[in-house]
Amino acid sequence: MGLTGLEIFKHLPKTNCKECGFPTCLAFAMALASGKTSLDLCPYVTEEGKAALESASAPPIKLVKVGTGDHLLELGDETELFRHDKRFFHPTGVAVLISDTGDAAAEAAAFDELEFDRVGLHYVTDVVAVKCDSGDGAKFKAAVEAVAGKTEKAMILICEDPALLEGAAGAVAARKPLLYAATADNYEKMVELAKANECPLAVRGEDLEKTAELVEKVVALGQKDLVLDSGARDTSKVLADLTQFRRGAIKKVRAFGYPTITFTTKEDPLEEIVQAGVYLSKYASVVVLKTAKKEHLLPLLSWRQNLYTDPQKPIAVEAGLYEVGEVTADSPVYCTTNFSLTYFIVEGEVENSRVPSYILSVDTGGISVLTAYADNKFSGEIIAKAMKDAGLEEKVNHKTIVLPGHVAVLQGTLEEESGGWKVLVGPREAAGIPKFAKEKFE
Ligand code: SF4
Numbered sequence: 001m002g003l004t005g006l007e008i009f010k011h012l013p014k015t016n017c018k019e020c021g022f023p024t025c026l027a028f029a030m031a032l033a034s035g036k037t038s039l040d041l042c043p044y045v046t047e048e049g050k051a052a053l054e055s056a057s058a059p060p061i062k063l064v065k066v067g068t069g070d071h072l073l074e075l076g077d078e079t080e081l082f083r084h085d086k087r088f089f090h091p092t093g094v095a096v097l098i099s100d101t102g103d104a105a106a107e108a109a110a111f112d113e114l115e116f117d118r119v120g121l122h123y124v125t126d127v128v129a130v131k132c133d134s135g136d137g138a139k140f141k142a143a144v145e146a147v148a149g150k151t152e153k154a155m156i157l158i159c160e161d162p163a164l165l166e167g168a169a170g171a172v173a174a175r176k177p178l179l180y181a182a183t184a185d186n187y188e189k190m191v192e193l194a195k196a197n198e199c200p201l202a203v204r205g206e207d208l209e210k211t212a213e214l215v216e217k218v219v220a221l222g223q224k225d226l227v228l229d230s231g232a233r234d235t236s237k238v239l240a241d242l243t244q245f246r247r248g249a250i251k252k253v254r255a256f257g258y259p260t261i262t263f264t265t266k267e268d269p270l271e272e273i274v275q276a277g278v279y280l281s282k283y284a285s286v287v288v289l290k291t292a293k294k295e296h297l298l299p300l301l302s303w304r305q306n307l308y309t310d311p312q313k314p315i316a317v318e319a320g321l322y323e324v325g326e327v328t329a330d331s332p333v334y335c336t337t338n339f340s341l342t343y344f345i346v347e348g349e350v351e352n353s354r355v356p357s358y359i360l361s362v363d364t365g366g367i368s369v370l371t372a373y374a375d376n377k378f379s380g381e382i383i384a385k386a387m388k389d390a391g392l393e394e395k396v397n398h399k400t401i402v403l404p405g406h407v408a409v410l411q412g413t414l415e416e417e418s419g420g421w422k423v424l425v426g427p428r429e430a431a432g433i434p435k436f437a438k439e440k441f442e
Contacts, residue, residue, distance in 0.1 A: 003053070005030035011049035012042065019043060060249045064200050064225045064259050064285075066093070066127065066178045067154025073126050075227065075285040076259035081250055084311050090259075091308040092279075093286040094300060095127035095156060100134045100143035107292070108150035116298055119344040120317060123301040125153070129180075129288045132159035132168075141167040148172045156180055156202075156261075156288065162189035173197035178227060178286075180261070182218055184210065191221040200225035202261055207231065208244055212255035226258045227285065233265050235275050239282060246283040259285030269296045276300055281307065315340040316366025321390035322347070325356030329397040332357045332441045334426065334433070335383055336404060337364040337372050342430075349430040353437035358395065362386040369404045380413030387418055402426040402436075 009029035020041040022028040031037040039045065039053060063077035073093045080086045096114070098107045108128060116123040130147050132140040140159060148155065148171075155177035159165040169179055179197075181204040182190035194201035203218055203226050205211025211230050218226060230241035248256035262279040266272040269291040276287045277300055291297070309315060319338045324347060325331075336346045338361045350357050362383055364372035372378035387393075387401065399421045403410060405428035414423045427436050 003033060005033040008032050008053060011045065011053050013044040013046075015044065017044070058257075060252060060257055061246075062225070062258050063090075064227060066156070066176060066200055068174070068176050069152070071126070071153045073154040073286075078246070078283070079250070081246060083307065087310045087312070088308050090285070091304050092284050093126045093154070094276075094280075094297065094304065095129045095286055095288040096125055096292045097129045097131055097158075097288055097290050098143070098147060099131050100136075100140045104130065104143035105146040105150055108147040111292055112151035112153065114292065114294060114297060116294065116301060118298070118302060118305075119340055121305060123298070123305060125292075125297060125301070127154045127156055127178075127286060127288075129156040129158055130168075132157075132161070132164055135164070137164040137167050140164055141171055144168040145171050148175060154178075156286070160186055160190075162186055162193050165190075166193060169193055169197050169199060173199060176200070178202055178261075180204075180227075181229060182214065182223075184214060187214060187218055188221065191218055191223045194223050194225075195221075200227060202227040202229055203258075204229040205231050208241055212253075215255040215258070228256070228258050228260045229262070233263065235265075235278060238262055239278055242279065242283045261286040261288065263288045264290060269293065272296070273300050277303055280304055314366030317343045317361055319361050319363035319386065321392065321395070322359045322361060323356075324350045324359060325354075327356045327358055327395075329395065331355070331396065332402060332437065333360060333392060333396060333400065334358070334402045335360040335362060335386070337362055337367065337369050337378055339364065339366050339368045339372075342368050345430045346433070349433035350437070353434040353441075355437045355441045357437070357441075358392075360386055360390055360392065360401070369406050373407050373410070378407065378410075380410045380415075380417045383410070383414055384417035384419075387421070398422075400424060404428070405432070 009026050012025040012029055014025050016024045020028045059077050061076040061078050064075045066073045074090045077090055078088055096111050098104050111128050114125040128147055128151055130144050155175055157168055157177050158180045160183060176199055178200050179194050181202040183204050201223050203214050205214050208230050211228055232238045232241050242260055245256045245260055262284040264272045264275050266275045272291055273296050276289055279287050316338045317340045336342055343361050364377040401421055402424045403426060405426050408425040411423045411425055
């Protein structure tokens, strides 16, 4: 939670000199509280005032960066307990585990290809977690280097023996991996290693209280970029701990103000995905999985996509005329709204029909057919205007358009408003498009 304008005002010089561009210190404080200006614009805030304001206005959960460049993974910096209060900002990193006892290079190459396109969006797995199961520092280092050679995505190095971790961490330090993990037994050496390589460090306690104590010790040694693990592995206990971390962080319990990491334990891949889904929902910053199969990961990545959108903004495609296949002037024209889920379902079914077609995506502010109709955003008048704006008349020679079956009631007005176009009532569900196209257009 940020400071109020009055709280900020207490730390300002109160001279109303206007050098910040605001008429008074109070006006500046109010603008600062709403994020519309920056504290740097006041040259007269004392160092103590700056320190107080910066510490009090620090985000409840620290932003921790793992990886570099295009594959930088930003964790934490969340402000909400409930997504609908504002939104969640930094999507949970989905990590796949690779052991140093297997063929790390081959597994990393397969991991690197875990990318998906769905409803016009591109999903990727973000992190590869390499684990030292061999108990051999040289073997672990070789596996980490092999993985780094096959993927540029962010890395987690899992090894609790600093002596075994040292070589691997040094080899890929430039990639800024997350080192896992400092514990009550090894934290001094792990902090040394993390500081020497400028890497973020995971801290694993045995419960919430012990994790908080360990965080304080690690921070006192100068390691600031941390990721927390309460040590729990049972699903309900992990969920409870993640919730306590988030609640504590929002209440400014400083030891809880860091991103979190979790590990799945279920052996059955489908159960594992459900377990990962629980952690992803509340409130893991990284989930490390054992399965690396596309069919297992896609539902999890889809769920993440849904969770990390802005609930106040519908997901929309750009309104306009789209071509599916090699269209000609004879191709049919379907119309729908620009709600992305609706649009891509219609597009998929038009593709399935194997009849090259146009789809007119009407701007309804990104809402679905029936909702838009109820809100008068998908009317005969609006569709007719969209047809005109898209230049449909110049594209096709048949003056026929297919209306979604759910809004058959618009048929008459659309025929009138469009100036004589024939309006066919299409199927109520997109799944009916291939059959409809076969009957009408093949
Ligand atoms: S520059 Fe600083 S002291 Fe001057 S009006 Fe702005 S906030 Fe007040």
